[in-house]
Amino acid sequence: MANTSTRTLRLLSLLQTYRYWPGTQLAERLGISVRTLRRDIDRLRELGYPVEAQRGVDGGYQLTAGAVLPPLVVDDEEAVALAVGLQAAAQSAVEGLAESSVRVLAKVVQVMPPRLRRQVEALRAMTLPAGWNGPASPGLDPGVLTAVALACRDSEHLRFSYTAADDQHTNRHVEPHRLVSLGRRWYLVAYDLTRHDWRNFRVDRLTAPHGTGSRFRPRDLPAADAAEFVRTSLDNQPHLHQVEVLVDAPAAAVRERIGRWSTVEELDAEHCRVRMTTDSLDWPTMALGVLDADFRVLNPPELLEQIHSWGARFNRARA
Structure with a gap:
């Protein structure tokens, strides 16, 4: 029979596998008596694992949510x-x-x-x-x-x-x-x-x-x-593109779509200003395409040229 520590880890692993274990089935899987199983369950509770017991003929155990996240055991x-x-x-x-x-x-x-x-x-x-x-x-x-x-x-x-x-x-x-x-x-x-x-x-x-x-x-x-430090450092690099676009959409909606990669400034309830610093114009072009809103490119001129080029290519793709 495995030692107590090894058996307790095995018990924890089984409890994390299924929501509910009948007591007799769990004891059989561990090769121990139901009485020993109860002692092992008490040991897990002392370690902070919230194990609930259901009594009766079909009684068993299940691991429930607790106040803190205890260590997980995975295979x-x-x-x-x-x-x-x-x-x-x-x-x-x-x-x-x-x-x-x-x-x-x-x-x-x-x-x-x-x-x-x-x-x-x-x-x-x-x-x-x-x-x-x-x-x-x-x-x-x-x-x-x-x-x-x-x-x-x-x-x-x-x-x-x-x-x-x-x-x-x-x-x-x-x-x-x-x-x-x-x-x-x-x-x-x-x-x-x-x-x-x-x-x-x-x-x-x-x-x-x-x-x-x-x-x-x-x-x-x-x-x-650290995030502000990186943004400031990138803004000071002259070889990067400084993108500025006016978008006909609420700032909250734009932030939800591309806020992680840009700075979104609310102008009014239905308009906002989007700024990005990037070493490639491909990403701003794709990001603006998924906004499902009209926009006007303020800077750089190369971005507007790329959008027109992509638009012409898409038009040629029609059946």
Whole structure:
């Protein structure tokens, strides 16, 4: 018979599988008596798991919602499914979900045995995302993303190789602060120990990140938060497109559609101003297309030219 700790974990796993377990069936699955099962149930309750009992001939047990979220126990297949699902959620357009998914993914991968990590990587490599807006960032490696997330969480010095926009390769030694998902890209906000200043790094241009094992005391970021720091940094880059559009739609409706990737300013009840900073005009063109509203492009002129070009191509596609 398994020891008490192993048996308790097995019991917890079974309770998390089905909503309700008859007591006799649960005891049989564990190879123990009904009396021992009751003691194990009491042990789970002491650990904070809300297990309810139903008495009588058909009595049994079920795990219910509690005041706090206790640790979950998952098997190998569930762990792989969870990691793959979190990788997909990391590219989500839902407000706040991407960053949360990366934090959870870092926790899951950290405790995952190598054989399961290989399964996760194989599934990722052989799966093609079908979202209309493409992947979160070109060539983004989830292993890189989780390694950076762990260093941010643990306040651990991080070293990596970085390729700048001009293809210049440098080695960086930083104090990682936060990961930021902005538009379809991920950015690392960090204090560069060589340049003695705050920087943001595109994660898809970052390779071979590894923690040094050395911890640091976090510095104060010179911005309200990491997202604002990245936005300000991008706004100051002259090679990026500064998009400004007037939209004939309520600001709330526009924010619901594309607010995560833009700044939406309400002008009146039926009109708003949309601003975006982007290195490609493809995304603003697609975003404006899904608004289902009339709009007027103020800047840049290249965006208006692209929209006209796309419109002409769509017109040629008619039967």
